[in-house]
Amino acid sequence: MSFIHGDGLRDVVITGTSANNRSDSLKHYTVNRENGTIDGQGGIWWNMWRQGNLQFTRPNLVEFMNSRGIIISNVIFKNSPFWNIHPVYCSNVVIRYVTILAPTDSPNTDGIDPDSSSNVCIEDSFISTGDDLVAVKSGWDEYGIAYGRPSSHITIRRVTGSSPFAGIAVGSETSGGVEHVFAENIVIYNSGIGVNIKTNIGRGGFIKNITVSQVFMENVRTGIKITGDTGDHPDNQFNPNALPYVKGVTLKNIWGVKVQKAGSIQGLKNAPFTNICLSKINLHGMTGPRSPPWKCSDVSGAAIEVSPSPCAQLSSPQQSGSCANHF
Numbered sequence: 001m002s003f004i005h006g007d008g009l010r011d012v013v014i015t016g017t018s019a020n021n022r023s024d025s026l027k028h029y030t031v032n033r034e035n036g037t038i039d040g041q042g043g044i045w046w047n048m049w050r051q052g053n054l055q056f057t058r059p060n061l062v063e064f065m066n067s068r069g070i071i072i073s074n075v076i077f078k079n080s081p082f083w084n085i086h087p088v089y090c091s092n093v094v095i096r097y098v099t100i101l102a103p104t105d106s107p108n109t110d111g112i113d114p115d116s117s118s119n120v121c122i123e124d125s126f127i128s129t130g131d132d133l134v135a136v137k138s139g140w141d142e143y144g145i146a147y148g149r150p151s152s153h154i155t156i157r158r159v160t161g162s163s164p165f166a167g168i169a170v171g172s173e174t175s176g177g178v179e180h181v182f183a184e185n186i187v188i189y190n191s192g193i194g195v196n197i198k199t200n201i202g203r204g205g206f207i208k209n210i211t212v213s214q215v216f217m218e219n220v221r222t223g224i225k226i227t228g229d230t231g232d233h234p235d236n237q238f239n240p241n242a243l244p245y246v247k248g249v250t251l252k253n254i255w256g257v258k259v260q261k262a263g264s265i266q267g268l269k270n271a272p273f274t275n276i277c278l279s280k281i282n283l284h285g286m287t288g289p290r291s292p293p294w295k296c297s298d299v300s301g302a303a304i305e306v307s308p309s310p311c312a313q314l315s316s317p318q319q320s321g322s323c324a325n326h327f
Contacts, residue, residue, distance in 0.1 A: 002063035002086070003040060009067040016074040037076040038062075045081035046106055058082035058108070068092045076101065082108050084129070088115040089149060098125045104164050106130035111161070113137055116149040116176050127161035132196070133188070134159060135169040136178050138205065141238040144175025145204045151176070156183040163188075166196035167220075168212060172231030174244065175205040188217040194256065195223070197249060198230035201268065202238035206245040211326075217256040223283040224251060224263035226273060226299075243271035249301075250326040256283040262308050267298035276301030277323035278310060302327075 006012060016036040040061045048054045061080035064070055068091040077084050078101040085100070087093045095112055102109035111127035114120040115137040127133040138144060138151045156168060167188030170178050188194050194217040197207060217223060228244060246267065262283040267273035276299055296311030302323035303314040 002060040003038070004062045006063075006067055007065045009064060009070075011069040012064070012067065013071045014062070014073075014075060015071065016076070035074055035076070037078065039078050040080040042079040042081040042102065042106060042109065049107055060084065060086045062086065063088065064090050064093075066090070070094070073097045078102060079106070080109050083110040083113050085112045086115060087117045087120065090117040091119050093117060093120045095121070096123045096125065100125070100127040100129060102129040104130050110135050114151055114154055115139075115173075116144075116147070116151055117154075118150075118152045120151075120154045122154075122156045122159065124158045127159065127163075129161075129163055131163060132166045132169040133161045133163050135166070135171070136181055137171065137173040138176035138178050140173040140234050141175055141202050141204075141242070143234065144173060145242060147176060149176045150205075151178045152180050154181045156181070156186070158185045160187040162190040164192050166193040167191055167217065168194070168215075169196045169198065170207055170210060171198040172200055172203070174199050174207055175203050177206045178210070179206065179208050181210045183212045184214045186212070186215045188215065188220060190219050191217070192220070193222045193225050194220050194254070194259075195225070195251060197226040197246070199228055199244040199246065200231045201228070201240055202233055202242050203231075203244045204239070204242035206247075208245070208248045210248065211250045211252075213251075213253050215254040217254070217259065219258040220256060220260070222261045222264060223254070223256050223259045224265070224281075226265045226276065228266060228268040228271065228273070228298075243268055245271065246273040248275045249273070250277045250323075251281065252277075252279040252327070254281045254283070259283040259285060262294050263310070264295040265299045265311070266296065269298055272298040272300060274300050275322045276314065277326040278303040278306050278314060279327040280304075281306045283308070
């Protein structure tokens, strides 16, 4: 059970600031009147996980299920045993002005993971954890396929942070589908991957209409990674013929310095990624103005004003009309 957990709720506010100016029609779940801190004391959980002594899954710090009208603001969250903020099967969620902290070696301490949720806004926050800063999800393999609830209309803006994994991520649990995700004005530093869109054989589902724009990254191992072979499975009952559908990913206005590898876009042989559109991207290497070449397979789309030059599979927009409206 998560430290703060709710199921079937409506109109909930968790805030560290005074609630005096809030509407009286809202139920107030106020952690602290003055910018509070919620400390999950996750160290004991991380050590049990490392030692293999856990008989149960680790809890999130905050989790809402089947709820709508959620506001989380002006709170510091730290040392979560597992994911920090996890809205699942929720709608109309606003998370703003939060700080989320955990050591870089803390396992699975994702910052904010909207999961099979819709109309979610994440903004004006700082996150520094041991896993993805923000990861949009929608169910895991056959279970997510059976439930079939996508994540949609997710806005992420003005988020800054660092992670040994990804800054902005979609997946890898995307079996219910993920669509209409818009991220902008993102700053990522001292991280593993800047933007990571990830899925796997057995996931099924779809990833479509994803836009990431106005990103600055510094000291990152890989700038952009879109891949179809990431993540494990909950059991061996997944269907290897359940292939993910990835179409319509736009990445633009991205600048990086000290980026070791520009990018990797690798679809699946029997489910190639299509309409992958790159524009105005400059990812500079550690010691010079160019980072190593891109690595691509089973992908189609277009690229314009991208440095270093992208792989041949991404033709110019004149040759591929699929991206003409995305530049």
